[in-house]
Amino acid sequence: MTLQQMKPMRILGRAGFFLLVLAIVAYTVFPFYWAIVSSLKGGAALFSVEAWPSAPEWSNYTAVFQEQPFGRNILNSVIVAGSVVALSLFLGVTAAFALGRVQFRGRGFLLLVILGVSMFPQVAVLSGLFELIRALGLYNNLFGLTLSYLIFTLPFTVWVLTTYMREMPMELEEAAMMDGASPFVVLTRIFLPLMGPAMATTGLLAFIAAWNEFLFALTFTLTDEMRTVPVAIALISGSSSFELPWGRIMAASVIVTLPLIGLVLVFQRRIVSGLTAGAVKG
Amino acid sequence: MVERAGTIQQQRQRSAWIFLLPVLITIAAIAGWPLGRTIWFSLTDARLDEMEATRFIGLENYLWLARDPEWWVAVRNTLVFAGVSVTLETLLGIIVALVLNAKMRGRGVLRAAMLIPWAIPTVVSAQMWGWMLHDQYGVINEMLMAVGLIAEPRAWTANYSTALAAVIAVDVWKTTPFMALLTLAALQLLPDELYEAAEIDGLGPVGQFFRITLPLIWPALMVAIIFRTLDALRVFDLMFVLTGNSRATASMSVYARQQLVDFQDVGYGSAAATGLFLVIAVVTALFITFGRVRLGGEAGR
Amino acid sequence: MIRLIAAILALLCAAPARAQVTIAISCGAVGVEFQMCREAAEAWARETGNQVQLVSTPSGSTERLALYQQLLSAGSADIDVLQLDVVWPGILARNLLDLSPHVPREALEPVFPALVENNTVDGRLVALPWFTNAGVLYCRRDLLEKYGRPVPETWAELAETAAFIMQAERAAGADRMWGYVFQGRAYEGLTVNALEWLHSHGGGRIVNPDGQITVNTPQAVTAIRQAAGWVGTIAPRGVLNYAEEDARGVFQSGNAVFMRNWPYAWPLLNAEDSTVRGRVGVALLPKGGEDGQHSATLGGEQLAVSRHSRHPEQAIALIRYLTSAAEQKRRAIVGGFNPALRPLYEDAEVLAANPFFGTLYDSFANAVPRPSAVTGRRYNQVSAEFWNAVHAVLAGQMEAGPALDRLERNLLRIGRDGQW
Numbered sequence A: 001m002t003l004q005q006m007k008p009m010r011i012l013g014r015a016g017f018f019l020l021v022l023a024i025v026a027y028t029v030f031p032f033y034w035a036i037v038s039s040l041k042g043g044a045a046l047f048s049v050e051a052w053p054s055a056p057e058w059s060n061y062t063a064v065f066q067e068q069p070f071g072r073n074i075l076n077s078v079i080v081a082g083s084v085v086a087l088s089l090f091l092g093v094t095a096a097f098a099l100g101r102v103q104f105r106g107r108g109f110l111l112l113v114i115l116g117v118s119m120f121p122q123v124a125v126l127s128g129l130f131e132l133i134r135a136l137g138l139y140n141n142l143f144g145l146t147l148s149y150l151i152f153t154l155p156f157t158v159w160v161l162t163t164y165m166r167e168m169p170m171e172l173e174e175a176a177m178m179d180g181a182s183p184f185v186v187l188t189r190i191f192l193p194l195m196g197p198a199m200a201t202t203g204l205l206a207f208i209a210a211w212n213e214f215l216f217a218l219t220f221t222l223t224d225e226m227r228t229v230p231v232a233i234a235l236i237s238g239s240s241s242f243e244l245p246w247g248r249i250m251a252a253s254v255i256v257t258l259p260l261i262g263l264v265l266v267f268q269r270r271i272v273s274g275l276t277a278g279a280v281k282g
Numbered sequence B: 001m002v003e004r005a006g007t008i009q010q011q012r013q014r015s016a017w018i019f020l021l022p023v024l025i026t027i028a029a030i031a032g033w034p035l036g037r038t039i040w041f042s043l044t045d046a047r048l049d050e051m052e053a054t055r056f057i058g059l060e061n062y063l064w065l066a067r068d069p070e071w072w073v074a075v076r077n078t079l080v081f082a083g084v085s086v087t088l089e090t091l092l093g094i095i096v097a098l099v100l101n102a103k104m105r106g107r108g109v110l111r112a113a114m115l116i117p118w119a120i121p122t123v124v125s126a127q128m129w130g131w132m133l134h135d136q137y138g139v140i141n142e143m144l145m146a147v148g149l150i151a152e153p154r155a156w157t158a159n160y161s162t163a164l165a166a167v168i169a170v171d172v173w174k175t176t177p178f179m180a181l182l183t184l185a186a187l188q189l190l191p192d193e194l195y196e197a198a199e200i201d202g203l204g205p206v207g208q209f210f211r212i213t214l215p216l217i218w219p220a221l222m223v224a225i226i227f228r229t230l231d232a233l234r235v236f237d238l239m240f241v242l243t244g245n246s247r248a249t250a251s252m253s254v255y256a257r258q259q260l261v262d263f264q265d266v267g268y269g270s271a272a273a274t275g276l277f278l279v280i281a282v283v284t285a286l287f288i289t290f291g292r293v294r295l296g297g298e299a300g301r
Numbered sequence C: 001m002i003r004l005i006a007a008i009l010a011l012l013c014a015a016p017a018r019a020q021v022t023i024a025i026s027c028g029a030v031g032v033e034f035q036m037c038r039e040a041a042e043a044w045a046r047e048t049g050n051q052v053q054l055v056s057t058p059s060g061s062t063e064r065l066a067l068y069q070q071l072l073s074a075g076s077a078d079i080d081v082l083q084l085d086v087v088w089p090g091i092l093a094r095n096l097l098d099l100s101p102h103v104p105r106e107a108l109e110p111v112f113p114a115l116v117e118n119n120t121v122d123g124r125l126v127a128l129p130w131f132t133n134a135g136v137l138y139c140r141r142d143l144l145e146k147y148g149r150p151v152p153e154t155w156a157e158l159a160e161t162a163a164f165i166m167q168a169e170r171a172a173g174a175d176r177m178w179g180y181v182f183q184g185r186a187y188e189g190l191t192v193n194a195l196e197w198l199h200s201h202g203g204g205r206i207v208n209p210d211g212q213i214t215v216n217t218p219q220a221v222t223a224i225r226q227a228a229g230w231v232g233t234i235a236p237r238g239v240l241n242y243a244e245e246d247a248r249g250v251f252q253s254g255n256a257v258f259m260r261n262w263p264y265a266w267p268l269l270n271a272e273d274s275t276v277r278g279r280v281g282v283a284l285l286p287k288g289g290e291d292g293q294h295s296a297t298l299g300g301e302q303l304a305v306s307r308h309s310r311h312p313e314q315a316i317a318l319i320r321y322l323t324s325a326a327e328q329k330r331r332a333i334v335g336g337f338n339p340a341l342r343p344l345y346e347d348a349e350v351l352a353a354n355p356f357f358g359t360l361y362d363s364f365a366n367a368v369p370r371p372s373a374v375t376g377r378r379y380n381q382v383s384a385e386f387w388n389a390v391h392a393v394l395a396g397q398m399e400a401g402p403a404l405d406r407l408e409r410n411l412l413r414i415g416r417d418g419q420w
Helices: A003-039 A044-049 A061-065 A068-101 A108-121 A122-135 A140-166 A171-178 A181-192 A196-212 A217-220 A230-234 A246-273 B002-041 B058-065 B070-101 B107-119 B122-132 B140-148 B160-188 B192-201 B203-231 B235-245 B254-261 B266-292 C002-017 C031-046 C062-074 C088-095 C111-118 C141-145 C155-171 C187-198 C218-229 C237-241 C244-252 C267-270 C312-322 C326-333 C342-346 C348-352 C359-363 C372-394 C400-414
Strands: C022-026 C052-056 C081-085 C128-136 C136-140 C178-183 C256-261 C281-284 C298-305
Touching: A003 B107, A003 B122, A003 B160, A061 A068, A061 A246, A068 A108, A068 A140, A068 A181, A068 A230, A068 A246, A068 B002, A108 A140, A108 B002, A108 B203, A108 B266, A122 A140, A122 A217, A122 B002, A122 B254, A122 B266, A140 A196, A140 A217, A140 B002, A140 B203, A140 B266, A171 A181, A181 A196, A181 B002, A196 A230, A196 A246, A196 B107, A196 B160, A196 C187, A217 A230, A217 C062, A217 C136, A217 C218, A230 A246, A230 B122, A246 B122, B070 B107, B070 B160, B070 B203, B070 B254, B070 B266, B070 C281, B107 B160, B122 B235, B122 C031, B160 B203, B160 B235, B192 B203, B192 C155, B203 B254, B203 B266, B203 C088, B235 B254, B235 C141, B254 B266, B254 C372, C022 C312, C031 C052, C031 C312, C031 C326, C062 C081, C062 C088, C081 C088, C081 C312, C088 C218, C088 C298, C088 C372, C111 C128, C111 C298, C111 C372, C128 C312, C128 C326, C128 C359, C136 C141, C136 C267, C155 C178, C155 C218, C155 C256, C178 C244, C178 C267, C187 C218, C187 C372, C218 C372, C218 C400, C237 C244, C244 C256, C244 C267, C256 C348, C267 C281, C298 C312, C326 C342, C326 C348, C342 C348, C342 C359
Parallel strands: C022 C052, C022 C081, C178 C256
Antiparallel strands: C081 C298, C128 C298, C136 C256, C136 C281
16 A cells, blocks of 8 residues: 555545544533533423523523522532442452452352342332331431442442453562562552552442432432432422423533533543553563 | 462462452342342232231242233343343444544543433433423424434334334433443553554454454453343333333333332232343353353463 | 410410420422422421421322332331322322321311212221312313314314314414324323223223223223324324323423313413413313213322321321311412312402312312222222223224223233222
């Protein structure tokens, strides 16, 4: 292939790539854009299709904070999702080290049991968890929520981290073990720094899963001060029982999605920088 | 020397159990009771409003379940839904991850943009799509009509023939970021030298992907697929919000929930939930066998 | 006057002496409804020296019912007073207090009898009616006048008028115009709509109060076949997935001639920014035929006391306060809630605030209850079977006859041959 032929090919490739990026962005972002548009509409304008509201209204945004302790709800969600991430990463990493780096009998069985926990539909687990949480005196308590969320974040975290652990080269710890380092030291000093991308990814996914959970949050909390964001959004309502206050629901959704986008912007650097080219050299 | 290696191995195993203990205790504590209880109730005639008068009836609930045509419709719906949506999500997720892995300006923003669908609470996004797919004032119809793909507005979620497809489309939108992010993390682990070597060998981009990238990210990809499949098989709120309890799209979870909550039939509903568990267990077993997922294999490469 | 002062004094003295209790009440999740409930409950608290705690619940009725069931079946005392949809008394009865020993007969005298009947399960009065509701027909008055058509009296007339105006309007350029929108999604709302079709044709109430299944009658077949004929002709196909708000959306943007909905839509249709403001009329739902009747399904909300409440006495006092004539009058005037008490429909102040209370009185007084009392805790199952059968016919998946045959067989099985 000569240089002259190469150039148009290259440009074509570039253009194709650019179009692909554009298509992906349009597909993912358009509904969010539509949410913003809807949040700026009031009343009957909702039922019309316009690319941008002719008379944008901000009233929906102020209404969200006036009608309920929405700031408090966001804080609750941050606390719950944050502690879920911290707990599942801590438990996940220690378990992953054991399951991914050490050979012992029953390892595969344990992995399957952990996976089995997430094979039941949420609604089937609900009653049992409800009893458990009441028995522990954690009803209407944020820690009760944190505990119940571990049921779906833990299996996922353990599995993903175990897979990554296993992919790490053997030489990494051999050297350290020769020096007589304890498993704890090997885990914290050698593996943790290298697990950056995997931890950031699973942490992010667990955070969002906890942030968005609805059924448990609704059932295990009672007062407005203890509600988390999805429940608070579901409790937003119109002036009568059938009316759906779409504009305000959309405004609330936009408000709660923004911190997540910020979080991704911060975390994505970890995803990139955890392992750059050739960092894994025995 | 041999003796020493043996004790090190024993030490490691002992510490492995210590490391595992917190997770096992946590899982036993929070999942043991709820799951055991569900399985127990599936063998009884428990009802939500009179749990005290519960009677053991053996496998009777399961026999009823196996004979209920609606359950099998739900099983079929769920399998079709999971099969199609997970396949699409995996393919799209890999493409998105490869694009985001390319070195270019503004990829931080792109990554954030890509995650938006996953970040919006399902309670909201399902309703939002319901609104966008609406036959009279939905923006999807407007756009398709503007492009000329359809002549008149369609009732996407109302027609039996398109309802399941609409649900799948929304799920693909919602969860592709999940697959993409996990694939991206796996791609980040690959050292650049591999590709440098491949370039010297004269492998094209497609060849590089199938010969080098895919085999290396396979374990991580399989885990992502397994968890996505688990989620897809338990799908509930998407269908519930988009099409209500319509039997044309009801999933196994919708069925179980209707029995457990709406009909207060805890025994039968628990049997349906356990049935769902069994279906998932079979699918997972197939994945683990044919996807060559290592459960207890050698550590390291 | 002296007696009043004495009463107030007695109250003031008695209040601190009595142990104060906190009653948790879950009522109206939404806007005005929630506001009014809060005001009234707090007024009661001040009068009696107790405290109230308002628990907000989702406005979606499925989620609220699920939450109540979860709390009640766990024997939780976290909510003392619950607001129930009209079809829930039968489902939750076992966990609700029997109020009949605490409510004198004459207090129930002015209440619509259908509501009392609805809230009495196995001889126990488990909830007090708070406000009532019934389906009404909304029509575009301006379009009817433009084409010189009367408000339809029968479903056949409605279909004919709707088709005529729809064609004419479409020819005139309004290509999104439809004739009739209703609630056709596979959910409780379809049961409500279809019961109106059946009953207006004299086709029974799905299950009669004596437990007999009356769903497979020639009239029912006619009624449902007729409704299936609307889908895709005068009603958009999307109606198969419409709930209340979807229907209102189409009607309010001026794209439908008729709509079946609850009275809640009235103030919204006439709001400042509504496209159809001032052009809407409200009428009785059509009759099944010349010898049919006007039928509207009963809706509305009740107040009940949990069996697990730690302070049943005060909780009962609270719901009696909330359902008192004075409070229902206030709610009717300020919030537009249909009182459950008959005399209030002759009250000048109430009528001044809500003109159509008078003209549609019959609709509210004779509203048809869904068979929730007789089917008790199996009501949801009956309703799901019913709406699924109707939905299949509307969607063109089944013929009305075979669908109702199968429905009857299923209901017989669920209801153990009518014994329930």
